[in-house]
Amino acid sequence: KAPLDQRTTSMDCVHKGGVLEYNAHNLFGLLEAKATSQALEDIKKERSLVISRSSFPGSGMYTGHWLGDNHAMFYDLYASIPGVLSFNIFGIPLIGADICGFNGNTNEELCGRWIEVGAFYTFSRVHNSIGDIPQELYRWDSVAAIARKVLSIRYSLLP
Secondary structure, three states: OOOOOOOOOOOOOEOHHHOEHHHHOOHHHHHHHHHHHHHHHHHHOOOOOOEEOOOOOOHHHOOEEEOOOOEOOHHHHHHHHHHHHHHHHOOOOOEEOEEOOOEOOOOHHHHHHHHHHHOOOOOOEEOOOOOOOOOOHHHOHHHHHHHHHHHHHHHHHOO
């Protein structure tokens, strides 16, 4: 496993006021989400929708979250389930993973299975990287049929 400070500031770094990086990492993401959410609501006079990859205690009040750039692999589909459930426990109710995978080329079976799960993420989207094959749900007849079924269930459950 990689250390917490791989590709980022050392966890032992001390900020102004004696605050350790370990205790403040991603605090900027919370403050950025809060400012963005409040600015959008002030401008539009309606509830905002902000999605971030950064999270910190309290983030769920201002932003949703996605699990980051996953891969078009069955393991990443599997890993999305505890990821989504964990963030719900952490107080971030709007959470999801990129259905069918973000990096790499997906396939019909993976995409069909992923929409069966992903339709019930609170933040549900199909999204992938530039240069990979298109993966819209209508590209395979079997996936389109699965998507119609599970998305109709999803929308029947909404108030």
